[in-house]
Amino acid sequence: MIKLGLIREGKVPADNRVALTPAQCKWIHRNASDVRVIAQSSPNRCFSDREYQMAGVDVQEDMSDCDILLGIKEVPVSQLIPGKTYLFFSHTRKKQSYNQHLFQSIIANRITLLDYECLEHEDGQRILGFGFFAGVVGAHNGMMSFGHRTGAYDLVRVYKQRSFRELIHTYFGLRIPPVKVVVTGSGRVAHGILEIMNLMGIVEVEPEDYLQKQYTYPVYTQLKGADLYAPKSGAAYNRVHFHDHPEEYNCKFLPYALQSDILMNGIYWDTAMPRLFEKEDLRHPAWRMHTIADITDDAFGSVPVNLGDQTIEDPIYGVSRSTFGKTAPFQENSVDIMAVGNLPNELPRDASRYFGEQLIKYVLEDLVKNNETAVLKRATMVEKGRLTERYDYLADYAAGK
Template sequence: MLGNGVVGILSESTNKWERRVPLTPSHCARLLHNGRGKSGVARIIVQPSTKRIHHDALYEDVGCEISDDLSECGLILGIKQPKLEMILPGRAYAFFSHTHKAQKENMPLLDKILAERASLFDYELIVGDHGKRLLAFGKFAGLAGMIDFLHGLGQRYLNLGYSTPFLSLGASYMYSSLAAAKAAVISVGEEIATVGLPSGICPLVFVFTGSGNVSHGAQEIFNLLPHTSVDPSRLPELFGMARDLTQSARASKRYFQVYGCNVTCQDMVEHNDPAKVFDKADYYAHPEHYKPIFHEKIAPYASVIGQ
C-alpha cells in the first residue's frame, strides 16, 4: 500500500490544543502539482478538522480531498500518535509515536501496529548519513514551551495564594502569531517592572540547563521580561541578600525583575577526586569518575528549571 501514490493526513486526536499539521496546504500543492512522476503522490486525502491551523477549505483549494475515510491511503501522516481505531491493516504511518523507549502508555499503540502488520516511521528515529536526527525539537519548541510555562506559572502561584502578572498570559496555542504571543509576554514584563512581584515568591530564578535550539527559543521569550543574569556561583549570594532583609522589609518589598541563570555540565557534576578540575571530554568518556552536584548547588535556588 505504501507505494500506491495516495497520502492521508490524520485529524489530530491526542491533545485538545494540537493545531499543527504534518503537511501544510502549500506542501500539498507542491506534491500534487509536481505530478506523480516526480513526487510519487497522485492524491492527498485530509481528514476534516475544525481546530487545525489550516482550514479544510485551504486544502481543497490546492486539490486535496476532504474525507474521514483514509482506507485508500498507502501512507498516512500525523503529528502525534492517533487513536487505536485509526490504525488500518497494511498501511504505513509516520508520526511521533513515543514508543521506542517502551513508554508504557503507548504500548497498546505499538501492539496494534504489529497486529495490523502496519509499518511505522517514527519521526524521532529518522536520521541522516551521520546518525544525526533529521526531525527534532527546534527553536519554536522553546518559544512555545516558555510561553506555556509562564502561563502555567501564573496558575500555580495563584493556587499557592499569589496573584502575579503571569495570570494575564494565555497558552501559546491561543495566539494567532508569534508576534502576538511576544507582545503579550512584553505586557507581562511591563507589569512586573511597574507593579512588581510579591516577595513571597522571590527572587524568581529561571535556570537554563541547555544550549541547543530549544533553550535558545526559551531564552528568547525570557529575555522579553525585565531580568538580570546571574552566574551560577552567585546564586547563594542572591538569596543571602533576600534573607538579610528585615522582616518588615520583606513584607513590603516587591521585586521588579526576574533572574536568569545559564548552567553547563560543569555546574552539574564534579570529579570524584577533589584535586582534579572538571574536564568535559573526560566527563563524556568516563562519567563514572564524576558525582552530581546540581541538586546541591543549583536546584535549591531555582524557581524554574528548563532546557
C-alpha cells in the same frame, strides 16, 4: 503516483497540529507532479478542511488508497490500516508500557513505522520536533505562573493568541521584577525558553555569577550538561560517556534551587539519569524555588514533584513542601508545577509550519522515492510487521513481556 495521507488525529484529547500545512501541500503539488496529498476530514486541525481544499488538497474520509500516512500523535489501534507505511510519534522506543498494545498491533498488521523521534542526522541531532515551541509556550506559562503567585504582573494565555508574532506584542511594556530564573538544557526546548527570556528582557548571566550574586533586575542562567552533572569518579564531564553511563554521574543542580525563584526545565531525561533534586529537598530551610515549568514533562522524572500532566486550559498545580501531595496552585507552603504534555498546541499553526518545513527539507523526497537513506533506515522501527535490526532490543516489548 504516490499518495500522502494526512490522517485525522484520533488520540483523545485530539491534537490540533498537522504534519503539513495547506501551503506546504500546495508547494508539494507544484514541485512533485508524481505526489498527491490527501487530507482526512477533521474538525480539530488548526487548519480547516476548507483551507486544505483551497490549496488543492482533496479532503475525504477513506484513507485506504494512500501509500504513506502522516499523523502527529499515536494512532489508535482501531484506526490502523494494515500494510500501510505510517509516520507519527509512537512513544515506544523507551518501551513505554502505555503504548505496548499499539506497538504489538503495528507488528500484527504488517505495518511499516517510521517514528519522527528517530529521524536523526548522522551526529544524532533530531531532524523533526516541536521542541522550540514547547520551550516558548512553557517558558511563557512558567513566567505567567510566577506572576499569578506574586501579583507582580499579569500575562495573557498563549492559546488565545493567533500567532507567535501576536504573542510577542503582548510583552511590550512588561516589567518583570528582579527574579532569578534557571534554565536547564541546550536543545530545541532550551532555545525556545531562551527566546522568551530575551523577549521579556531577562538578562543572561554566567552560572558562577548567578550563584554568588543578587541582582536588581531579572536574570537567568543556562545550565548545560557540564554545569549539571559530574562523574562520581571525579573525572571531567564527558557528554558521550554521560549518555552511555548516566548512572555513574551525580547531579550538581541543588545549589541553583536554593538561589532561584523559577526553574525552566528543558533537559532530556530517562530513568538511568540522576534527577535534578529529590523531593525531600523541598523541605530544605533555604529552598527558594516556588515556580517550576517542567517543559520536557517527565512525570516523577528529572523533576520528582512532577505528579503528572495538567491541561492547556488549567496548566498549573501546587505540591506541598511538607507532604509532597498535590494542592491548589499559589499556596504559601507549596511549589507550583507547570506540566503539560502538548504545549505546542497553544501555537499550533506556527509549530506545524516549522515541522512541515523540516519534513519537506530532509525527509519527504527520499521517502516518496523509496530511497534507502541512512536517515530513513535509522527511523524505521518496524518494516512490514518485522522489527528492524536497530530496534531488536524491543523484541520482548513486542512479544508482550
